[in-house]
Amino acid sequence: MIKVGIVGGTGYTGVELLRILAVHPEVTVSCITSRSEAGVPVADMYPNLRGHFDLAYSEPDASVLAACDLVFFATPHGVAMRMIPGLMESGVRVVDLSADFRIKDLQVWSEWYGMPHESPEWVEKAVYGLPEVVRDEIARAQLVANPGCYPTAVQLGFLPLLEQGLVDPSRLIADAKSGASGGGRQGKIGMLHGEVGESFKAYGASGHRHLPEIRQGLSAAAGTEIGVTFVPHLVPMIRGIEATLYAEMKNPADFDRLQALFEGRYRNEPFVDVMPFGSHPETRSVRGANLCRMALHRQERSNIVIISSVIDNLVKGAAGQAIQNMNVMFGLKETLGLEAPALLP
Amino acid sequence: MIKVGIVGGTGYTGVELLRILAVHPEVTVSCITSRSEAGVPVADMYPNLRGHFDLAYSEPDASVLAACDLVFFATPHGVAMRMIPGLMESGVRVVDLSADFRIKDLQVWSEWYGMPHESPEWVEKAVYGLPEVVRDEIARAQLVANPGCYPTAVQLGFLPLLEQGLVDPSRLIADAKSGASGGGRQGKIGMLHGEVGESFKAYGASGHRHLPEIRQGLSAAAGTEIGVTFVPHLVPMIRGIEATLYAEMKNPADFDRLQALFEGRYRNEPFVDVMPFGSHPETRSVRGANLCRMALHRQERSNIVIISSVIDNLVKGAAGQAIQNMNVMFGLKETLGLEAPALLP
Amino acid sequence: MIKVGIVGGTGYTGVELLRILAVHPEVTVSCITSRSEAGVPVADMYPNLRGHFDLAYSEPDASVLAACDLVFFATPHGVAMRMIPGLMESGVRVVDLSADFRIKDLQVWSEWYGMPHESPEWVEKAVYGLPEVVRDEIARAQLVANPGCYPTAVQLGFLPLLEQGLVDPSRLIADAKSGASGGGRQGKIGMLHGEVGESFKAYGASGHRHLPEIRQGLSAAAGTEIGVTFVPHLVPMIRGIEATLYAEMKNPADFDRLQALFEGRYRNEPFVDVMPFGSHPETRSVRGANLCRMALHRQERSNIVIISSVIDNLVKGAAGQAIQNMNVMFGLKETLGLEAPALLP
Amino acid sequence: MIKVGIVGGTGYTGVELLRILAVHPEVTVSCITSRSEAGVPVADMYPNLRGHFDLAYSEPDASVLAACDLVFFATPHGVAMRMIPGLMESGVRVVDLSADFRIKDLQVWSEWYGMPHESPEWVEKAVYGLPEVVRDEIARAQLVANPGCYPTAVQLGFLPLLEQGLVDPSRLIADAKSGASGGGRQGKIGMLHGEVGESFKAYGASGHRHLPEIRQGLSAAAGTEIGVTFVPHLVPMIRGIEATLYAEMKNPADFDRLQALFEGRYRNEPFVDVMPFGSHPETRSVRGANLCRMALHRQERSNIVIISSVIDNLVKGAAGQAIQNMNVMFGLKETLGLEAPALLP
Incomplete structure (x- = not known):
């Protein structure tokens, strides 16, 4: 034990x-x-x-x-x-x-x-603890820095594209939305039910602390300094993050192999689920579960690839990923304690 | 298996x-x-x-x-x-x-x-499958009728009082509230988010199908025909039932032993949790869990005993209780597969 | 002006x-x-x-x-x-x-x-400012004490019964539910979206400040000291109160004239709407409007009369009623500034 | 009349x-x-x-x-x-x-x-009824085509930039989010409270009917065929649209005059409110009101301009704008019947 x-x-x-x-x-x-x-x-x-x-x-x-x-x-x-x-x-x-x-x-x-x-x-x-990127280093680490919630959803969505150099790394856009539990459990007026309920807004649009973290991770994946615009939003719900990611394909012909690329990249990852092309992942499909679920989209003749990526901010975006890291660090089965399906509805 | x-x-x-x-x-x-x-x-x-x-x-x-x-x-x-x-x-x-x-x-x-x-x-x-009442019969049954969601919350709350004959059985009131998942998954206009969200109402106040089921169970517990008024309400949330129960004590002096009575009645029940006197159970404290959580209240010099009882309508009010019954029927540990804590927040 | x-x-x-x-x-x-x-x-x-x-x-x-x-x-x-x-x-x-x-x-x-x-x-x-009871005194008052939100919904629902002496005044029950704006706009952890959202609970069940206010108003209407049990609940929504009221008819034969009694009592009241017998008022039907809407119910052979009464806690339960009182005090048309329909959906 | x-x-x-x-x-x-x-x-x-x-x-x-x-x-x-x-x-x-x-x-x-x-x-x-663009034609029109909800929020946000030719018209991104009332009042399973509540998702990400409408309006404003990626999302609330818009400035030096440009463009518009640079409009600030409220943002050294634009989809996105158009068509004061502030909270 x-x-x-x-x-x-x-x-x-x-x-x-x-x-x-x-x-x-x-x-x-x-x-x-x-x-x-x-x-x-x-x-x-x-x-x-x-x-x-x-x-x-x-x-x-x-x-x-x-x-x-x-x-x-x-x-x-x-x-x-x-x-x-x-x-x-x-x-x-x-x-x-x-x-x-x-x-x-x-x-x-x-x-x-x-x-x-x-x-x-x-x-x-310290090792930045995204197991899907540096599992072996985590296994040996004494100190793991568990990633932020938004950075987890955004990085996992962009990674395959940047690792393969398929998109313009200077023009990434990440429009992300989070439930209110991301704001923590302190007595802040702005997080009252009377303020958050039945309303939607962007926040931190001029700059949010997760921006440098995202930039660091994506730059490492791309092997070059990337440019990303990141705007978080507050959703009137408790758990869940959805990030809609936009990138410009260098070569539109590559669209044909994107789905296979993503599926291949995450085939052996127990906590990343690539849905069929054109699907719409819902945050509730990962509520309470240590999972990042994503899907790809293309609009008509556009050369923009769209990725929708969802996590539970408290699980794959925090506590679940921390326990996944613990499992890796102690040589346990990576899924131990993290097997239950999401709570839906 | x-x-x-x-x-x-x-x-x-x-x-x-x-x-x-x-x-x-x-x-x-x-x-x-x-x-x-x-x-x-x-x-x-x-x-x-x-x-x-x-x-x-x-x-x-x-x-x-x-x-x-x-x-x-x-x-x-x-x-x-x-x-x-x-x-x-x-x-x-x-x-x-x-x-x-x-x-x-x-x-x-x-x-x-x-x-x-x-x-x-x-x-x-058929055996009416409330394990807290007829566990042994369930163990032997071929056909178990799984209780309704409201009847589970209401019966478990009133049972100790009626079994002991402490309250006027003709004057029971059960004011119950349920999340929208209780309405099922059919395309009914009245259950749209645009209709249910940000609103609260009673429904079935002139008579609801769970009334005779409640009456049958409570009459059996009381050993006499009881009289109960039952009004369900629709809460703008997905899961959860809270029932606030009102009964008139025959002898106000008995208030002193009510808490001990309830704790004793449910001491060996893995899925009933009696909170300290004066607590306020929240539906989220049982979300996703096979549990009925309850607490007792008294107002000033009143001789009305108030019980607040909560369940997840889809778990202890449906699927969880069904699996609890299955465990009992097949001689398994009653809590098997039902151990995870509720999802809070 | x-x-x-x-x-x-x-x-x-x-x-x-x-x-x-x-x-x-x-x-x-x-x-x-x-x-x-x-x-x-x-x-x-x-x-x-x-x-x-x-x-x-x-x-x-x-x-x-x-x-x-x-x-x-x-x-x-x-x-x-x-x-x-x-x-x-x-x-x-x-x-x-x-x-x-x-x-x-x-x-x-x-x-x-x-x-x-x-x-x-x-x-x-000070005059207790429930215009439906003491309009003339309000008109002459220098100081008006605007009623609480719960007391408004509860009193308007019980009044016709008590004024006519039709029910047992010692056995009133008011099970009331309120949206979170009733808790005010202070940074209290218990009122965070993460705490209030997707959950339902009773609170103040052992005694709430609105209890003596309700008791005072109903006793005046009944002409005798009444006995009432009042339990408030917190609903995961922003605005709205619903009170389900239970009283025991002295003479069940009087059920036949209840609807006419309520309609007559409030016929000339611009801000009380008695719906047809057996209706279910929704809080959203009064959202943003200075209105108390109610309906009556009876279950089978029961001698309990059930009243469901809804208001917007911030309007008829606070600011709207205050402006109604102002209109009365200054001899203006009572509905001035208060004519807009509720915001539904 | x-x-x-x-x-x-x-x-x-x-x-x-x-x-x-x-x-x-x-x-x-x-x-x-x-x-x-x-x-x-x-x-x-x-x-x-x-x-x-x-x-x-x-x-x-x-x-x-x-x-x-x-x-x-x-x-x-x-x-x-x-x-x-x-x-x-x-x-x-x-x-x-x-x-x-x-x-x-x-x-x-x-x-x-x-x-x-x-x-x-x-x-x-038919005249496409966006009064902020073609007020005079609306005044004379016999048939006005009232704009869609998303197109209203998106066009009003991008218009000043495109009219002045300040941004790359081929690289517009509109990430939009709507409450559930936008889905109408039909008995569709996907719009049940149990499906929409406490969850967030993109939908129509591969192509939505409002895309060609947006493209038509923005192309007219730009005087050239524009390229826009439009992804709608479903928010667990009833009313409200927020659109976060991204465009690439041709000349970053123009950032200095953007705020004045937007304020000037909409100075005489009663139903468009440009908030101070760096503000975060909330959908609740326009709930029930015929208003588009917006604000501008820039992140660090980025040459992306971000606009957050909010409307009530049922008001400025539908019925309110229709009545605004009626007022224009009949020579009435444009704000007649549309003066009430939004319902907040």
């Missing part, structure tokens, strides 16, 4: 880790920390966990965490970078669900997150 | 059976029938099942069904009563999720369902 | 007052106060008001308010009772949308609102 | 026409037709109209329609083209809310709508 600790477990990512780990056959959760809720049973805060966990939140304690095999950080940005160097020394392995170790360029990170980075050496050593 | 067949699997109850059975370790689904969709892979209709089932819908075939160990009927009312007598002869066991065998009084059934009953002998033999 | 001031206009009640007053032909809004947002144009906070109001929020200023003909208080409980005595001296008339002057029994008020009352003399003079 | 008839008034567009016309001071609705609902009072079907209209649906009758000053067609595609030629002879003026007269190229129309056009001569004479 893998002994797991969770730092910062009061948010939606924390409860989602617990929900999935509750049925993971090789994991035991030994501690979950929260300064503000120390002493409160997790099942009091999240009644869906009643009967599944006796655990209560505790103050973070370095020695307790050091005794774990793996620690998940589900903390606000800026916390992990302070705690992780110490933990690393004790040999514990970590999957960090925050953004602290995702961006390799420290200056870019500081610009977007508004603070200097306090653990540059571990930024360098 | 138990060989399972599903008759009428295109509705929400059908897909929910498949969703749960996909991870049930002791079941293999050998056929799923639909006249209208024969030949269509279930995963084309319900993309959340992609990768989980290769099965396609097929025309109902008596010999194929007869070769199953268990057949679930997820058909509209009036279908099972015609097909079941033949199946029974072949020795197959059946859990019928429709209303055909729930009501023992044939005249009452005909009044509410608008047709004569065509299989009176099996009405008599 | 009536010169109107609004104190505390940043919440949902404040913007709703402005939305309606924007098209009221006899009103000009001369000030709207907010300490926290002083200087911010209302249209920056509420973009639906762009092009309708040039007004910015201002610090509350006694002399500015004193120069108004009417001041609406849309403040948290406890604010109006401190400011109103001074304003009253200047001769301004006030409609208070908070609960400060609704309850005549000061001790009851203090128990439920958790503070001593600081303006007892004005509690006595 | 203008005597108005409505053909095909049972859908969401029909009830929305009635909702707005109920408070229009210069209009009287003399008939509303529906073959299927003939005899049914409109207020029975749409209870929000109780007390506003005594009207019942009637069989379409040529002589009754011929006696109107204006007839709105709110019919499925293919109906108006058969009825309108006859009506035109009688001198009645018509605003057709269907797509029958929107596309000038008959072959294109036939391809997308799947039938030959039966009234080619009136296609030529």
Whole structure:
């Protein structure tokens, strides 16, 4: 059994880790920390966990965490970078669900997150945890930076095109939409039901923190600096991300082999599902499941390839992918604990 | 492995059976029938099942069904009563999720369902499948009538009070609310998103089919004919039922022992959770889970006991309870395949 | 033109007052106060008001308010009772949308609102502003206490029965459901979209502040102390209240004249609509409209009368009723500014 | 008073026409037709109209329609083209809310709508009713083809850029999202609450009927054949469209004057609101209002201009724009009956 600790477990990512780990056959959760809720049973805060966990939140304690095999950080940005160097020394392995170790360029990170980075050496050593790209490095990593939700949906959709050099890398557009759980579980007026319900809007259209992360990943895949416009939107629902991706084919004749290319690229990936050409993936088809489902489209004589890619932002976009990474790191079957179908309807 | 067949699997109850059975370790689904969709892979209709089932819908075939160990009927009312007598002869066991065998009084059934009953002998033999009441009979039954969604939430809430004779049995009120999936998956204008969304209403307030079913169950528990007013409402959400129940205590002094009574009554029930006195169960705390969660309330000096009881109408109110019944019938661990926590948020 | 001031206009009640007053032909809004947002144009906070109001929020200023003909208080409980005595001296008339002057029994008020009352003399003079009950007193009042949202829906539904003494006044049950805007516009975690969406629950089931207000109004109508059980619920929608009311008829023969009684009681009321017997009012049928719509039901041989009553909590349950009261107070046509049909769908 | 008839008034567009016309001071609705609902009072079907209209649906009758000053067609595609030629002879003026007269190229129309056009001569004479483009022609027109919902939001957003030739006209992208009321009020399984709620998806990504309409309008504005990729999406809400538009600036230096350009272009337009640069219009800010609200964005050093444009699909995208056109046609104040602010929250 893998002994797991969770730092910062009061948010939606924390409860989602617990929900999935509750049925993971090789994991035991030994501690979950929260300064503000120390002493409160997790099942009091999240009644869906009643009967599944006796655990209560505790103050973070370095020695307790050091005794774990793996620690998940589900903390606000800026916390992990302070705690992780110490933990690393004790040999514990970590999957960090925050953004602290995702961006390799420290200056870019500081610009977007508004603070200097306090653990540059571990930024360098951290592996960006998209298993569909760097599975082997994840297996060996001590510190995995779990990708952001939007970046997961956007990168998986564009990857096959950029890896093969089929599209103009300077003209990528990613129009993405997310349910409200992506905004976290803090008392922000803008995220009230009265504000989010029955309405739709773009946000962060002039620049969002996931833009540099997307740019970094896609540039690596393309082998060149790419240009991408990324606009996120808020959907009046709780879970789910859909990204509609637009790219310009260098050679329209290549349209004929796109579907085969995508299917081939992801044939052995248990958590990427390429639907038939012209399908329309629904976010509900992945609700609660660790899955990215996508489909390709072309309009008439156009040379624009359109990809619609969906994930559950809390699963393949956060907690599920973190557990997938854990499975890879510990040599377990990659799908362990992640087999249940999505909740539909 | 138990060989399972599903008759009428295109509705929400059908897909929910498949969703749960996909991870049930002791079941293999050998056929799923639909006249209208024969030949269509279930995963084309319900993309959340992609990768989980290769099965396609097929025309109902008596010999194929007869070769199953268990057949679930997820058909509209009036279908099972015609097909079941033949199946029974072949020795197959059946859990019928429709209303055909729930009501023992044939005249009452005909009044509410608008047709004569065509299989009176099996009405008599059928066991009303509320495991929390008649577990042993279910274990031995060949035909189990799976309870309706509202009746499950309402009966489990009132049962301890009526079994102990603590309340006036003539003055029960059940104000119940359901998500839209309870209305099924047919193209009815009244169930469009544009009609159901952002609105709330009572329906069937002058009389609903679940009223006689509730009356039958509660009368049995009370040992006397009870009087109940039952008003269902439509909530702009997909899954979930909440029933707020009102009963008049015969002796207000008994309030002091109510919580202990409820906890004792359900202590060994894996799928009933009595929360602390004064709690407010949320439907999302049971979303996707086979669970009835409830709590008790009292207002000031009042002698009315209030119970709030929640279930997922598609799980403990339909497919989950059907699988719980199957587990009981086949001597499996009752919780097999039903262990995952609810999806929250 | 009536010169109107609004104190505390940043919440949902404040913007709703402005939305309606924007098209009221006899009103000009001369000030709207907010300490926290002083200087911010209302249209920056509420973009639906762009092009309708040039007004910015201002610090509350006694002399500015004193120069108004009417001041609406849309403040948290406890604010109006401190400011109103001074304003009253200047001769301004006030409609208070908070609960400060609704309850005549000061001790009851203090128990439920958790503070001593600081303006007892004005509690006595204030008129409880339900125009369907005390229109003439409202017309003469200097201070009107605008009713709560639930109390409006519940009282209008029960009134005809209690005024005529047709039901057992000790056994009233009001099962009420409200959209999330009733919870106000503060950053409370429990009111996030991620918490409220796709879920339903009771709250305040052991006692809610609107209970004493309902009890006071219904006791007055009945001419005797009534007994009522009131349980509110939270619906995953923004606007709307539905109350399902249960009462026991003293004489079942009276059922035959109930519909005529209700229709007669409200025949001349422009803002109460009695639908045909057996109808199911939807909250969306009053969305944005100053209207209480209701219908009566009876189940089989039962002697329980069921009333389903709906309002928009922000309109007939708050801002609309406040403007109706203003129209009455100033001798205007009662429907002025309140004529538009509800927004459906 | 203008005597108005409505053909095909049972859908969401029909009830929305009635909702707005109920408070229009210069209009009287003399008939509303529906073959299927003939005899049914409109207020029975749409209870929000109780007390506003005594009207019942009637069989379409040529002589009754011929006696109107204006007839709105709110019919499925293919109906108006058969009825309108006859009506035109009688001198009645018509605003057709269907797509029958929107596309000038008959072959294109036939391809997308799947039938030959039966009234080619009136296609030529019809004026495409976007008042912000051809107000004067609308004023003189006998037949106005009311624009589609998506085309309204998309065209108004792109127009200033194309009219001034500032962007590459061959690389336009319109990623649009609509609430479910855009799908109409027919009993389609795909539009059930259980299917639409809590999910998001693209649809028609390989080609949607509004694509040729958008292409026609934008090509006219650009003075050259444009190239546009248009992908619609379904949002789990009832009303509202948001279109995020992407275009490539020919000269990035022009970014500095974009905001002034848009503000100038729409300064005198009562129903277009250009928000400050970098704003995020919400669909709820136009709910129920005849308004297109938009804002501009730029990301870092990018030469892509981003426009977010929102409308209520049933108002500025259908019934409201039709009434705006009527006001223009009859020389009324263009805003008559259309002044109320949006319903927010």
